[in-house]
Amino acid sequence: MARTESRAGGAGGGPRRRADAERSIEAILDAAQAGLADHPQLTMAELARAAGVGRVTLYTHFASREAVLGAVLERAVDEASAAIEAAAPREGSAAEALDRLVRTSWRVLDRHRRLFAVAHAELPPADMRRHHERALAHVEQLIERGRDEGDFRSDLPTTWLLSAVYSLMHAAAEDVNSGQLTAEQAPEVLVAMILPAVRGR
Amino acid sequence: MARTESRAGGAGGGPRRRADAERSIEAILDAAQAGLADHPQLTMAELARAAGVGRVTLYTHFASREAVLGAVLERAVDEASAAIEAAAPREGSAAEALDRLVRTSWRVLDRHRRLFAVAHAELPPADMRRHHERALAHVEQLIERGRDEGDFRSDLPTTWLLSAVYSLMHAAAEDVNSGQLTAEQAPEVLVAMILPAVRGR
Structure with a gap:
């Protein structure tokens, strides 16, 4: 990029x-x-x-500084995207795949937590989302699969489920930055919250 | 303030x-x-x-401009806080009260959506959270009550449940700002997602 x-x-x-x-x-x-x-x-x-x-x-x-920040962020998201692919999001049940995908993305997010905080503070939300598109595309495909297989809820728009997963991941990163969660707790609380949120039960 | x-x-x-x-x-x-x-x-x-x-x-x-922004935000949060009190968070089951509280807070957040977007872009996340404290205190009390009554999950830290509710509300505001959700859909998708996330089922 x-x-x-x-x-x-x-x-x-x-x-x-x-x-x-x-x-x-x-x-x-x-x-x-x-x-x-x-x-x-x-x-x-x-x-x-x-x-x-x-x-x-x-x-x-x-x-500009903003162009540098965008390019560093893009590289981190590419790293997340590659890690997600390696976690085989198309294999196993959608719930199992989402569990793996959340843990894998968390590891990359955790490595770049401070960078994401700077980007979050300085880039407009729409730019942040655009930079995340490549990684979010995997989550979107998995959500669609989960809905097709009847494992995930279909009463809410896919775009909203995607926004929810994205914002919860970043909320956990902020809570680790502020000392409210440990980096070890984060993937556990994320999986424990995202799965019922996306399955609706 | x-x-x-x-x-x-x-x-x-x-x-x-x-x-x-x-x-x-x-x-x-x-x-x-x-x-x-x-x-x-x-x-x-x-x-x-x-x-x-x-x-x-x-x-x-x-x-400074930042001091103005903080004071305007504080006034909006005071408005949310008053609206939450009026929604009687201590009455009825915790799940019903959370449903009312989410809808009530959404109405205030919706009125100040653009302001929150500016504040979110310009104030550090820790400042944003501090400005929200008064409104979040009501949510925290309600979450504690829901846990005591066995209606809400107790496998995750209260601080994390609070962060999740806060970040989902603001994610919905961003999705309305970007045109991905309508202002009418927002409280419905929020309640439909926050309740299973906080109850764990």
Whole structure:
């Protein structure tokens, strides 16, 4: 995703320049991911220093702090998406698959909890949802399957079930950030709440 | 709450000056509530104009846009809190009371949906939760009662049940803002989801 948001490899850039650009982008995203977790106010100047690139290079790839945040978030969601695929959401009963999917997504969300808190505070809710689309598509397919198989409730719109799962996952992340839940409790309370909410019983 | 956040009626202010100050504060909060709903970027200068007060008066009462936003939010939550009290959360079974409480809170949340979206985007989650405390205290008491009476689940921490109710209510408001739900559907889908989530069946 960084690739489409960046201006790397444009006209006049040969393979060597393109490879340099991709290395810079990865360095920027790695530095932003680590930096934002400890220091949510991270500025573009601090980010350039931490990534070991010049400010011109940074701004060549990312026009703003918000663009960096969006790209780091997108990378974290890609990681969640890959983890969900690995958890085989199409296998077993829909309820069992949802249990696995919640636990798997939680592990990725937990790794990026601080980053998600910064993104949540700075990006509009519609942008947050858009960045999550790839991961949410798996949940949506699973909800549809659960409804077709009669395992999940069909009295509520799928979009709402999806919003509920999404908001509960992020509520648990906030509760861990604020010390109201431990990171170990979170997947247990999530599964215990999401399953009856989605099954309606 | 505006009163405690304002510096009105300080040393040297007689009853007349205090009354003037309170009128200014009400005018500022009314203008902010109406203005932010239509124009989330509302500046302090625009707010002073809309409220019909000078910029010095505005800054005397509120040091920043964030202070205004906090005070408007607090007033909306007070309104929710009063509506919840009027819905008699201590009467009937806990499940019936929670049904009433969700519908009543939704009506207030729906009236202030745009304001909550602005506050959600601009205030840190911990501040948002703090501003909601008075309304959430009613939900907490009701959850405790439901657990004592064996009607609500007792396998999950009360703080988590509270976070879940809070985040689902705000998820529904976001879905109405984005057009995924209608304002009429929202209380129905909320009750249909929150009850099994809190009862665990």
